[in-house]
Amino acid sequence: MYGSEFRFELRGKGIDFILNEAIAADMYQDIDDRMKPLVHACCETLVRYRQLSVGNIIMDGNILITGEFEVMLSQGLGQHFALDEKARLFRDAKHISDLLEVVMDKRSRELEKGKYQNPSPIGHTPNPSKIKKGLEKLGEQNTYRQHRSGLQKAGNYGQG
Numbered sequence: 001m002y003g004s005e006f007r008f009e010l011r012g013k014g015i016d017f018i019l020n021e022a023i024a025a026d027m028y029q030d031i032d033d034r035m036k037p038l039v040h041a042c043c044e045t046l047v048r049y050r051q052l053s054v055g056n057i058i059m060d061g062n063i064l065i066t067g068e069f070e071v072m073l074s075q076g077l078g079q080h081f082a083l084d085e086k087a088r089l090f091r092d093a094k095h096i097s098d099l100l101e102v103v104m105d106k107r108s109r110e111l112e113k114g115k116y117q118n119p120s121p122i123g124h125t126p127n128p129s130k131i132k133k134g135l136e137k138l139g140e141q142n143t144y145r146q147h148r149s150g151l152q153k154a155g156n157y158g159q160g
Contacts, residue, residue, distance in 0.1 A: 007060035015043045026107040038092045045089050069097045
């Protein structure tokens with residue numbers, strides 16, 4: 001198991017959802033799309049209680065060694081929630097955990113069958129000659145603009 005699955009951290013006036021890096025690397029688009037509304041709902045609830053949090057981590061979710069899911073609020077924060085609101089928050093967190101377990105199980109099956117290949121961080125290999133030609137053309141355009149109208153301010157290069 002991955003251990004800590006996710007956490008919600010206070011940042012500025014908002015809340016960030018932080019996902020375990022190993023799970024994030026294995027994420028499937030369809031599961032990510034299903035998780036977004038749950039994460040948003042959790043953030044909307046937690047942001048109302050952010051001033052009562054004693055630390056940066058306002059809520060986190062973990063898989064225990066027993067395979068059970070544990071969700072924890074910042075120390076003492078749970079006492080301020082209405083019972084139905086806390087139940088809804090924990091239910092959404094559990095649903096997020098269930099979706100992340102699908103990711104882990106699916107990826108594990110792919111690895112066992114030898115079907116999984118690490119995704120390339122870049123969808124395609126850039127063509128160096130195209131990049132060089134594009135940069136040369138851009139340089140020529142900027143040089144032409146400078147010669148045509150004398151010295152221009154850097155912010156005006158897009159005009160003309």
